[in-house]
Amino acid sequence: xxxxxxxxxxxxxxxxxxxxxxxxxxxxxxxxxxxxxxxxxxxxxxxxxxxxxxxxxxxxxxxxxxxxxxxxxxxxxxxxxxxxxxxxxxxxxxxxxxxxxxxxxxxxxxxxxxxxxxxxxxxxxxxxxxxxxxxxxxxxxxxxxxxxxxxxxxxxxxxxxxxxxxxxxxxxxxxxxxxxxxxxxxxxxxxxxxxxxxxxxxxxxxxxxxxxxxxxxxxxxxxxxxxxxxxxxxxxxxxxxxxxxxxxxxxxxxxxxxxxxxxxxxxxxxxxxxxxxxxxxxxxxxxxxxxxxxxxxxxxxxxxxxxxxxxxxxxxxxxxxxxxxxxxxxxxxxxxxxxxxxxxxxxxxxxxxxxxxxxxxxxxxxxxxxxxxxxxxxxxxxxxxxxxxxxxxxxxxxxxxxxxxxxxxxxxxxxxxxxxxxxx
Amino acid sequence: xxxxxxxxxxxxxxxxxxxxxxxxxxxxxxxxxxxxxxxxxxxxxxxxxxxxxxxxxxxxxxxxxxxxxxxxxxxxxxxxxxxxxxxxxxxxxxxxxxxxxxxxxxxxxxxxxxxxxxxxxxxxxxxxxxxxxxxxxxxxxxxxxxxxxxxxxxxxxxxxxxxxxxxxxxxxxxxxxxxxxxxxxxxxxxxxxxxxxxxxxxxxxxxxxxxxxxxxxxxxxxxxx
Numbered sequence: 039x040x041x042x043x044x045x046x047x048x049x050x051x052x053x054x055x056x057x058x059x060x061x062x063x064x065x066x067x068x069x070x071x072x073x074x075x076x077x078x079x080x081x082x083x084x085x086x087x088x089x090x091x092x093x094x095x096x097x098x099x100x101x102x103x104x105x106x107x108x109x110x111x112x113x114x115x116x117x118x119x120x121x122x123x124x125x126x127x128x129x130x131x132x133x134x135x136x137x138x139x140x141x142x143x144x145x146x147x148x149x150x151x152x153x154x155x156x157x158x159x160x161x162x163x164x165x166x167x168x169x170x171x172x173x174x175x176x177x178x179x180x181x182x183x184x185x186x187x188x189x190x191x192x193x194x195x196x197x198x199x200x201x202x203x204x205x206x207x208x209x210x211x212x213x214x215x216x217x218x219x220x221x222x223x224x225x226x227x228x229x230x231x232x233x234x235x236x237x238x239x240x241x242x243x244x245x246x247x248x249x250x251x252x253x254x255x256x257x258x259x260x261x262x263x264x265x266x267x268x269x270x271x272x273x274x275x276x277x278x279x280x281x282x283x284x285x286x287x288x289x290x291x292x293x294x295x296x297x298x299x300x301x302x303x304x305x306x307x308x309x310x311x312x313x314x315x316x317x318x319x320x321x322x323x324x325x326x327x328x329x330x331x332x333x334x335x336x337x338x339x340x341x342x343x344x345x346x347x348x349x350x351x352x353x354x355x356x357x358x359x360x361x362x363x364x365x366x367x368x369x370x371x372x373x374x375x376x377x378x379x380x381x382x383x384x385x386x387x388x389x390x391x392x393x394x395x396x397x398x399x400x401x402x403x404x405x406x407x408x409x410x411x412x413x414x415x416x417x418x419x420x421x422x423x424x425x426x427x428x429x430x431x432x433x434x435x436x437x438x439x440x441x442x443x444x445x446x447x448x449x450x451x452x453x454x455x456x457x458x459x460x461x462x
Numbered sequence: 463x464x465x466x467x468x469x470x471x472x473x474x475x476x477x478x479x480x481x482x483x484x485x486x487x488x489x490x491x492x493x494x495x496x497x498x499x500x501x502x503x504x505x506x507x508x509x510x511x512x513x514x515x516x517x518x519x520x521x522x523x524x525x526x527x528x529x530x531x532x533x534x535x536x537x538x539x540x541x542x543x544x545x546x547x548x549x550x551x552x553x554x555x556x557x558x559x560x561x562x563x564x565x566x567x568x569x570x571x572x573x574x575x576x577x578x579x580x581x582x583x584x585x586x587x588x589x590x591x592x593x594x595x596x597x598x599x600x601x602x603x604x605x606x607x608x609x610x611x612x613x614x615x616x617x618x619x620x621x622x623x624x625x626x627x628x629x630x631x632x633x634x635x636x637x638x639x640x641x642x643x644x645x646x647x648x649x650x651x652x653x654x655x656x657x658x659x660x661x662x663x664x665x666x667x668x669x670x671x672x673x674x675x676x677x678x679x680x681x682x683x684x685x686x687x
Contacts, residue, residue: 052616052618055617056477056479056617056619059477059597060479060595060597063597188583188584209484212482212484212590213584215484215486215588216486217486218486222484222486223481223482223483224482224484224590225482430479431479431481433479434479434480434481434593434595435481437595438593444593445505445591445592445594446593446594446596447594447595447596448596448597449595449596449598
C-alpha cells in the first residue's frame, strides 16, 4: 500500500505537510464516493488513488460502485453523449431502466449514504441516488467529469432537476459550469506519478512493447491511447496518420485503448477503427485489458509523437500521462486539453486530421524542439496535475462544504474536527 | 487573523489553500465584459488578478492578469490587452477602485473602436471567485532574525497568505512581515523599506519566496542554518 509520504521526493516535503494540516479538521469525517465502474476510464483510476490517500489522512473515506444492466448503461451512455452536445434519443424504456437501477442501488447503499457527512456522486450514472435517500444528513456533491459546456438540451433538461437538489457541483473547468442554484467548485483531475501507468520504467520494459506488438523500434511511432469512443476521434487519428505517411513513409501508428464496463459503444467504435486501418501493417489497433497499465506506460514512453485528437474532452488524463513522460502532445483544441497543451510550448492544439498531420510532421522533423517541449510538459504536470494537488483541492472543498460558503475560512476559529459539525 | 502578527508577539506562520468557484457569469464580447465587471463580486476581480499564483499556469505568462490574457487570445485586441496588462493591482487602494479602472479602460476602448470585439462561444471569459482556507501551521517566529531560516522552507501557500493575501487584511495594505516588523519600532525600519520594494505581481510564488529569502539573508548578514 502506497503512503502519502512516498510522494515527497516528487512534489516536496512541504506539499505533504500542507496536506496533513489541511486534513486535520476533517479527521473522522464520513465521506463516500459513488460511481458506476471500478475499472476502466479516468474516474475509476482517480478513485483508486484518492480514496486510500484520504483514508490515510484520517478521513473515513469509502468508494461504492452501483450496478446496472445493459439498458441502464445504454441510457447513461446516451446521457454522456448528450451532455457533450450530441443529439441522442431518450426513450421511455431507457429512462425507466435508469431510474429503476438508481432506485435499486439506493436500497442497497442507503444506510451508508444517509449516514455520510459528504457524498460525492460521480457523473450522471448514480445521480438519482439522492432522490432515494430522503433522510440524508450530509452534503451531497455532484462531480461532473465530462464536458458540459454545450449540452444537448433535452438531456440536460431531464437531468438538471436532479442536479439542482445537490448542495454543490464540481467541474473540471469553468467552461463546463452551468446556471445552477448552488456552489460550483472547479477542480481539474490528476494523475498518480507512482502508479504503474506513470512510474519510471527500465529501458527493457519500454523495449518489450516493440516485439510484443510488432512495432519497429527503428521507425517513428505516432500513438493515441484512449477508449474506443467517438469523442476521441480514433478514425480521425487514422486519417492523420495516412496524411503523415505520404511524406514520411516509415511512420507507424499505434492506437491503443481499453473498454469500460459502463461504455456499451466501445466494441462498435473499435470495429469502425479496425475497418479504417485494415490492410495497413504499420497501423496497430490494440485492444488492451483494464490491467495493462505498464503496457500503456511503455507505449507512451516508446512513442515519438503522442496524439489526443478528441472532439470533446472533459479533461484528458492520457494527455497528462504523456506530458508527464516528457512527450509533447498534439491535442484537439477542446475542453481540458486546452488546460494542458499550451500551444507551441507543451505541444500543439489542432482542429482537424490535417492539423494533426501537419504538427506531427513538424515534430518528427524537429526532434530537438520536441525534446524541449517535453521538458516543459513534465514541469507543467509536476506543478499542476499530480494527485497531491488534486487531493489538496478536495480537502479544501470538504473544508468549504463543512464550514460554509464564506469567502474566508480560518480553521483556527473552529475547535475539534469537522465530523460532528456537519449534520444539516 | 492579522492581529496576531502585528504586535510585539511571536509571528504565527499560517498556510492557505484556494478553492476556485465558478460564478456562472460569462462574457463573449467586450461590451459584455464591461457590463459583468460592473456587477460581479469583488472577489472575482481579486481572483483574476491574484489567484493565478496558486493555480495551473505555465512559465511566465505573456500577460499578467486574466482580463489582459483574454483580450489578447480571444478578442485579439492587442491594444486593449496591453492597457489591461499594465495595471498593477497593488497600486489601488481597494478592489472597487480597481474595478472602476478596469471599466474605464474598457469603456475608452469601446469608444475608440466601431465594433465591440467578440469571440467564439467556446472561448468566453468565465468569471471565477475563490474561497481561501487558512490554517495554522503551529510554527512561530520569536525573533525577526528567524525569518532567515524559515522563509526558504516556507510553503507557497504560506508565502501567498503572508505576502499577497495580507494586503487585503492589513491596514495600509502591507504584507504580514512588514506589519510584524513595524511593531518593533524604528529598529527594523530599513528592513521594512526593503520589503516594500519587493514587487509580488510580476513573479511566481517560488520566485517571490527566493527574493524574500535573499532579502532577509542579506539584511541579517548570515545564511540559513
